[in-house]
Amino acid sequence: MLPILSDLQAPATLLLVPAVLCILYSKWQYRKRSSGCPLPPGPRGWPIIGNALDIPLESMAPAYARWAKHYGSDIVSANALGTTLVVIDKYDTAIELLEKRATKYSSRAKSVMAVDLMGYDSFILGPYSDEWKAQRKLFVRYFRPNGGVHIAQEYEVVHRLLLDLNDVPGEVYGLVRHMVGSLAISLAYGLPVQRRRDELVELIDSIARMVGEQLVPGKAIVDVLPWLRHIPDWMPGMGFKRFAKSVRWMATKFRMEGYERALKAFGTEGVRPSFLSDALASLDNVDAVKDSEARHKALGDILNVASTVFGAASDTTTDAILIFLFALATHPDVRKRVQNELDTFLTDRNEFGKRTLRLPTFEDQDNLPFLMAAIMESQRWAPVAPTGVPHSTTEDDVYGGYFIPKGSVVIPNHWSMLNDEGEYGADALDFNPDRFVRPKSGEGEHGIEINPDIRNPSTITFGFGRRVCPGSHIAQSSLWLAAACLLTVFDFEAPHTERPRYVTSEGKVNPRFDAGFLCVPKEFKCEFKVRSEEAKVLLAELGMSV
Numbered sequence: 255m256l257p258i259l260s261d262l263q264a265p266a267t268l269l270l271v272p273a274v275l276c277i278l279y280s281k282w283q284y285r286k287r288s289s290g291c292p293l294p295p296g297p298r299g300w301p302i303i304g305n306a307l308d309i310p311l312e313s314m315a316p317a318y319a320r321w322a323k324h325y326g327s328d329i330v331s332a333n334a335l336g337t338t339l340v341v342i343d344k345y346d347t348a349i350e351l352l353e354k355r356a357t358k359y360s361s362r363a364k365s366v367m368a369v370d371l372m373g374y375d376s377f378i379l380g381p382y383s384d385e386w387k388a389q390r391k392l393f394v395r396y397f398r399p400n401g402g403v404h405i406a407q408e409y410e411v412v413h414r415l416l417l418d419l420n421d422v423p424g425e426v427y428g429l430v431r432h433m434v435g436s437l438a439i440s441l442a443y444g445l446p447v448q449r450r451r452d453e454l455v456e457l458i459d460s461i462a463r464m465v466g467e468q469l470v471p472g473k474a475i476v477d478v479l480p481w482l483r484h485i486p487d488w489m490p491g492m493g494f495k496r497f498a499k500s501v502r503w504m505a506t507k508f509r510m511e512g513y514e515r516a517l518k519a520f521g522t523e524g525v526r527p528s529f530l531s532d533a534l535a536s537l538d539n540v541d542a543v544k545d546s547e548a549r550h551k552a553l554g555d556i557l558n559v560a561s562t563v564f565g566a567a568s569d570t571t572t573d574a575i576l577i578f579l580f581a582l583a584t585h586p587d588v589r590k591r592v593q594n595e596l597d598t599f600l601t602d603r604n605e606f607g608k609r610t611l612r613l614p615t616f617e618d619q620d621n622l623p624f625l626m627a628a629i630m631e632s633q634r635w636a637p638v639a640p641t642g643v644p645h646s647t648t649e650d651d652v653y654g655g656y657f658i659p660k661g662s663v664v665i666p667n668h669w670s671m672l673n674d675e676g677e678y679g680a681d682a683l684d685f686n687p688d689r690f691v692r693p694k695s696g697e698g699e700h701g702i703e704i705n706p707d708i709r710n711p712s713t714i715t716f717g718f719g720r721r722v723c724p725g726s727h728i729a730q731s732s733l734w735l736a737a738a739c740l741l742t743v744f745d746f747e748a749p750h751t752e753r754p755r756y757v758t759s760e761g762k763v764n765p766r767f768d769a770g771f772l773c774v775p776k777e778f779k780c781e782f783k784v785r786s787e788e789a790k791v792l793l794a795e796l797g798m799s800v
């Protein structure tokens with residue numbers, strides 16, 4: 255017996271020894287890389303699948319916040335089938351990692367489904383690379399924070415929204431979506447857009463939504479197990495590959511449709527200066543891009559940035575406006591206080607002693623602090639992207655004694671930072687704009703101003719570091735103008751029959767959201783009524799000029 259056993263054992267030992275050596279070497283390497291530091295705390299995983307069963311796919315932000323509380327740590331981690339997820343729970347930690355250590359924390363994990371299989375190409379999803387830098391630079395060069403290129407179009411789309419809502423008061427959801435989509439098309443391509451319904455806006459919007467759905471973490475199995483992309487399409491379970499193939503043409507349409515229509519329309523009536531016209535004009539002026547290869551590359555960057563404007567602006571800004579409207583429709587006391595402030599400032603008497611009303615403009619912003627506080631509170635109470643857009647690391651790092659390996663997916667928990675009781679008070683879960691104002695000296699009993707000592711939610715909701723949202727000024731001004739104009743002209747309140755849908759058993763209003771990556775208020779009924787005779791006159795005058 256003995257000689258036979260040893261015959262079998264010899265080759266097995268030959269294989270076993272290098273395997274064990276490999277494991278020991280990689281453990282040693284890992285120990286060296288991590289300087290012996292553990293990963294941030296988190297739920298204990300299982301062999302092979304790690305924390306695949308613990309990672310929340312719905313209401314992610316509060317679930318991650320509970321982890322942070324449970325482990326008493328500003329950062330927690332989990333293992334998603336081999337990829338380390340690191341969730342940042344506190345603002346100061348987000349600044350330390352995503353801003354101060356931006357050289358390591360500014361990339362993105364690849365979305366195999368949306369980018370490789372469906373062919374959607376946007377610098378929002380791109381890794382930290384020269385291509386990303388070139389496209390972001392193009393974007394920022396045209397949409398400079400103080401450049402104001404968006405202002406005229408914002409007035410136009412918001413004023414149209416007022417008229418359209420007056421015509422169809424029950425369609426606020428669709429009309430706000432259309433308003434933001436029109437703005438994006440106008441800014442990117444300069445194309446005129448039809449009132450209420452426009453075929454190009456609808457086409458691009460439906461493609462953007464379909465791609466957006468694939469970006470919900472965990473939705474596309476191939477993003478969790480990237481090797482699945484190499485399995486042939488006909489194998490069982492590969493339906494996602496067949497689906498991606500069947501919709502690939504849409505990504506090309508998304509990128510090309512606006513561009514081709516704009517090229518045909520340049521110089522015709524109603525076409526506006528836009529990102530596209532500006533970028534194409536500068537392309538013609540640069541000697542370095544005269545040769546055809548460089549020109550082709552530069553044109554590709556321009557097309558990507560132009561289509562990114564719609565993808566980045568539409569869902570986010572629509573949701574921000576709808577969240578604001580939901581907050582005020584369910585908190586009528588706040589709505590009335592904002593309207594009092596607007597009335598005081600915008601009503602006057604004409605030469606015959608008759609009361610007149612005018613629409614708010616951006617020049618009025620500093621004089622309407624309570625409106626600003628209500629907007630800030632809506633962004634804090636129900637942030638559009640509760641878990642931000644994940645970054646990924648390009649180098650190993652150690653923070654607070656914890657090891658954060660290269661290739662980690664880093665999730666800033668915006669929702670948790672915006673509900674930090676240390677910053678916003680014990681009632682952080684409530685909708686209460688007063689937390690952002692303080693008495694203004696020398697302005698009597700009712701004078702208020704924004705309290706600069708309370709952290710402005712916009713320092714969180716638009717993300718961090720080198721990937722911070724470069725369109726935040728456009729989002730903020732569109733939201734402000736839409737909020738100010740709607741409240742000047744309309745009264746709106748969620749009817750009592752709707753209350754059971756959003757009021758909890760403790761009598762608190764809960765924002766009701768569709769689960770997913772973005773926070774979308776579930777559709778609720780809300781009646782819009784013109785507030786006064788002066789507002790009716792205002793709408794009639796507006797109807798003649800728009």
Ligand code: HEM
Pocket residue numbers: 377378379390393562563566567568570571574638639642643644645715716717718719720721722723724725726728729730
């Ligand atoms: C309320 C509306 C909006 C919100 C809440 C929002 C939020 C965000 C967030 C959280 C990020 C990721 C930041 C990070 O990685 O840390 C982002 C990225 C981005 N946003 Fe916005 N955004 C809004 C509107 C807009 C608008 C109107 C535009 C364009 C006109 C825009 C353009 C972009 C672009 C291009 C990126 C990608 C930046 C990069 O990866 O380098 N966003 N936004």
